[in-house]
Amino acid sequence: MATCAKLDIYEQMYLIRAFEERIAELFTRGELFGTTHPCIGQEATAVGVVTALEPTDVVTSTHRGHGHFLAWTGDVKGLMAEIMGRATGVCAGRGGSQHLYAENFYTNGITGGMGAVGTGMALAEKQQESGNIVCSFIGDGALAQGILHEAMNMASLWNAPILYALENNLYAMSTHVRDTLAGGIVPRADALGIESATVESEDVFEIIEASEKAVEYVRENCRPYLLELRTYRFCGHSINDERAYRTREEEDEWRKRDPLALLAGALDGADRREIEGRCQARIERAIAAARKAPVQDLGDIGKGLWKS
Amino acid sequence: MEKLTVGRAIAAGLRKKLADDPTVYLLGEDICDPYGGAFRITRGLSSEFPGRLINVPISEAGTVAVTTGMALRGLRPVVEMMFGDFIALAADQLINHAAKFSWMYNGAVSVPLVVRAPMGGRRGYGPTHSQSLERMLLSTPGLRIVAPTPRHDAAALIGAAIDDPNPVVFIEGKLLYAAEQATVSEHYDIAHTHPPYPAAVLNNAAGEQPNVTVVTYGPMLPIVEEAMTATFNEDEVACEILAPSEIAPLDTALIGESVARTGRLIVAEEGPRSWGWAAEVVARVVERWGDRLVARPVRVTGRDLPLPTARPLEDHVLPGVETVRGAVEKVMLQ
Numbered sequence: 168m169a170t171c172a173k174l175d176i177y178e179q180m181y182l183i184r185a186f187e188e189r190i191a192e193l194f195t196r197g198e199l200f201g202t203t204h205p206c207i208g209q210e211a212t213a214v215g216v217v218t219a220l221e222p223t224d225v226v227t228s229t230h231r232g233h234g235h236f237l238a239w240t241g242d243v244k245g246l247m248a249e250i251m252g253r254a255t256g257v258c259a260g261r262g263g264s265q266h267l268y269a270e271n272f273y274t275n276g277i278t279g280g281m282g283a284v285g286t287g288m289a290l291a292e293k294q295q296e297s298g299n300i301v302c303s304f305i306g307d308g309a310l311a312q313g314i315l316h317e318a319m320n321m322a323s324l325w326n327a328p329i330l331y332a333l334e335n336n337l338y339a340m341s342t343h344v345r346d347t348l349a350g351g352i353v354p355r356a357d358a359l360g361i362e363s364a365t366v367e368s369e370d371v372f373e374i375i376e377a378s379e380k381a382v383e384y385v386r387e388n389c390r391p392y393l394l395e396l397r398t399y400r401f402c403g404h405s406i407n408d409e410r411a412y413r414t415r416e417e418e419d420e421w422r423k424r425d426p427l428a429l430l431a432g433a434l435d436g437a438d439r440r441e442i443e444g445r446c447q448a449r450i451e452r453a454i455a456a457a458r459k460a461p462v463q464d465l466g467d468i469g470k471g472l473w474k475s
Numbered sequence: 476m477e478k479l480t481v482g483r484a485i486a487a488g489l490r491k492k493l494a495d496d497p498t499v500y501l502l503g504e505d506i507c508d509p510y511g512g513a514f515r516i517t518r519g520l521s522s523e524f525p526g527r528l529i530n531v532p533i534s535e536a537g538t539v540a541v542t543t544g545m546a547l548r549g550l551r552p553v554v555e556m557m558f559g560d561f562i563a564l565a566a567d568q569l570i571n572h573a574a575k576f577s578w579m580y581n582g583a584v585s586v587p588l589v590v591r592a593p594m595g596g597r598r599g600y601g602p603t604h605s606q607s608l609e610r611m612l613l614s615t616p617g618l619r620i621v622a623p624t625p626r627h628d629a630a631a632l633i634g635a636a637i638d639d640p641n642p643v644v645f646i647e648g649k650l651l652y653a654a655e656q657a658t659v660s661e662h663y664d665i666a667h668t669h670p671p672y673p674a675a676v677l678n679n680a681a682g683e684q685p686n687v688t689v690v691t692y693g694p695m696l697p698i699v700e701e702a703m704t705a706t707f708n709e710d711e712v713a714c715e716i717l718a719p720s721e722i723a724p725l726d727t728a729l730i731g732e733s734v735a736r737t738g739r740l741i742v743a744e745e746g747p748r749s750w751g752w753a754a755e756v757v758a759r760v761v762e763r764w765g766d767r768l769v770a771r772p773v774r775v776t777g778r779d780l781p782l783p784t785a786r787p788l789e790d791h792v793l794p795g796v797e798t799v800r801g802a803v804e805k806v807m808l809q
Binding site: 275 | 544545571641
């Protein structure tokens with residue numbers, strides 16, 4: 168891998184990490200309203216999968232979608248303003264952390280739901296011969312939703328060009344996957360006639376490689392594909408989660424395999440510091456801009472409810 | 476010539492949209508030939524338009540989710556729920572997905588999705604195949620609920636729903652499939668308000684002041700008409716019947732304007748009494764035009780019971796012609 172590519176990937180991953188940590192601070196200081204689901208520890212799956220996609224492809228994501236959003240758009244200002252509830256946010260403060268939109272990028276707060284919506288999007292892309300594929304990020308928790316089974320069944324029956332990028336972070340909120348998932352993940356895909364692979368690596372470049380293979384399969388064959396990505400969130404499920412359901416020892420073990428630290432170790436210190444400073448400055452500028460931005464004019468609150 | 480029923484009119488509307496708009500797709504359980512749908516509405520269409528109708532697995536939630544995705548990315552899908560009752564299986568997809576996207580994304584996207592739902596009883600299908608579940612969706616901002624009657628042009632209505640950039644749940648009274656669609660009547664002057672979702676206005680006062688305003692929708696209209704015709708002939712009570720096709724969001728101006736003239740209001744629906752459409756209409760009229768009422772409004776509804784299968788039991792639970800006549804008596808005696 169060329170050094171410049173490594174630096175670029177590191178910058179994307181660091182941006183997500185620093186963004187999420189800053190969001191947590193803003194919550195602690197009472198500057199944010201509501202809740203948020205950070206993806207600290209899962210930066211490599213977000214950046215790895217998105218790197219394998221074309222800009223005209225379509226992405227759907229979940230309640231834990233900041234990393235996917237930043238990897239897709241790089242729009243720190245729009246995301247920060249959205250989470251801070253400002254009119255300048257990507258959804259004008261209506262959606263907040265878990266309901267985000269950008270061009271060809273959609274998230275919603277219902278577990279599993281967007282995997283099914285994404286399946287329909289993939290069928291539309293196929294029908295219109297756009298050549299685009301859809302990538303739906305889902306989590307291990309979504310496998311317990313019947314809707315996902317229904318949609319994957321249709322995806323296989325109707326040859327939908329969709330990549331289900333399943334981030335298995337071992338926990339559906341506080342409940343370990345061993346308590347929520349009978350059988351296995353890959354056998355589910357097998358039963359539906361859907362190709363699949365599992366990546367158990369903290370190396371973002373291995374994730375990119377597996378994602379590129381999966382994306383190529385989906386695009387070439389116009390078929391669905393399930394890519395299981397083993398990962399771990401170092402933070403709680405949401406801002407109000409003390410992680411009482413798992414040991415610090417378990418977390419420490421995973422911390423030793425922090426994908427961001429692993430990549431950082433392979434970079435020149437000066438390069439790294441320059442990237443980190445640039446990311447932090449972007450985030451601070453976004454916060455400053457959002458603080459100054461107004462909330463949406465109340466006179467506009469009904470706009471977009473009915474399209475004409 | 477075969478008579479034009481509401482069912483045939485809907486089929487004609489679907490055929491026209493399939494012919495005119497290549498982005499229109501029909502998805503549903505058993506909708507392709509030779510079956511043509513549980514109520515045979517789509518019969519012939521899959522042969523006429525190869526590839527444009529898709530038989531789906533028995534996955535109502537999945538079907539609405541997938542079509543929502545199709546609608547977000549440039550197609551105009553139409554879902555047929557085999558029975559409207561099954562819409563409960565797709566509640567999350569309608570309420571938390573289809574109805575939310577446009578507003579939630581600050582107007583950046585559209586969801587031109589239609590879900591056709593055969594609703595209503597009187598065919599002996601029992602507790603899970605006879606309900607009027609549109610009531611569960613009426614209070615979802617961003618979801619349009621449209622219901623044809625035999626006094627509407629159902630082909631135009633389904634066409635308007637397909638052209639609509641918003642998600643539409645299209646309520647088809649099962650009993651209306653075989654009912655003749657006619658916009659003229661020997662008993663009533665019939666007018667229509669603004670398209671694309673007009674209210675049908677039926678008046679038998681022959682230029683005089685009607686005595687009572689009756690508001691209803693969908694499969695209750697023929698029952699209301701029959702009751703009000705008998706009432707006119709036997710008791711000389713003239714009425715203005717208002718049947719909006721767009722039942723949510725509801726424009727109450729027409730209703731208020733009529734009530735301001737008649738002073739009396741009856742609202743009829745087939746669904747159970749509590750928390751229903753009729754209750755909302757009464758509340759709105761009382762709030763805004765209460766001082767024009769000369770009698771307390773009366774609701775005609777089903778009972779707060781599940782729908783039984785046996786005919787006499789079902790008849791007991793659902794409102795019929797006599798229920799409407801009883802309501803007229805009640806509102807006129809005050």
